Amino acid sequence: MRTNHHAGTTWGKVGDTPTVRGTGRRHSANMISVVNTQGRLHFSFVGTIDSAAFIDYLKTLLHDVPGKIFLILDGHPVHRSAETKAFVKSTKGRLSIFFLPPYSPELNPDEWVWKKSSGLWRN
Template sequence: MLSFMVFEGTFKNATFIEFMKRLLKQATRKIYLIVDGHPVHRSVAVRRFVADNAERLRLIRLPGYCPELNPDELLNQDVKTNALGKSRPTSKAGIDRQRPSTPAPLAKGASRDSQPVQRKAC
C-alpha cells in the first residue's frame, strides 16, 4: 500500500494524525509506519492516537542523526539533487508541474536492483 498526503502550512500533530487515520481506513492489516525523530512524531497527541489504535498501528522510530540507517534520506538527497535541483516546488500546483515523468538518473555507481542496505553503526 502506498499512501501520501500533500498539505499546506506547518506540519503539526493534527496533520500527522489525519494522515494516520487515512492509512487506517485503507489498510486491511496492521500498519508498521517508519518515522524519524520529528517532534510531531514524538508528541503526546500522536502517542495517544497510536496507543488508542495499537492493534492496527505501530510506529517504528529510526535512530536520530543516523541517515545511513534511513534509506529515505538517500532517496530524498537523490531527488533533491538530480530531479529537482534548486527548483523545488513551493505549492501543490508546483508539485504536479515538476513531477518527473521518468525516474531520476541514479548517482554514479548506484543500481536500481534491490540490494541489501549496508548498515553502519552510529
C-alpha cells in the same frame, strides 16, 4: 518540495553555459509520505506539518492500507508528540510505531523520495 529545486542537468554548447531565467519567487509544499517494504509510496500534501496534520495522515493511511501497520519514523517532533502517542494507542495495536536512531538518514528509505522529485504516485 520547492519550486526552485534543481532536478537535473542539461546539454549546452561547449564554453556556452545555458541560462535559465526565473522570477526569483519561491514556493513550497509540505508532504508526508510512507514507503512500504515493496517500495510502494503513499503520500499526502499538507499545509503546516504539526501533530494534527500527522494524525490526519495516519488516519488516511489506516483507511487505505488493510491490516496491521508497523511504522518506522525519524525523530521529527510531531512523530514523538503526546498527541501522536495517544492516537497510536487509540488504534489498539493496529498501528505500531518505532523510531530510527538519531541522525541516520541512510536508514530511512523515505529520504530517497525527496532526492528524486519525479515519478511520485499514490498507493
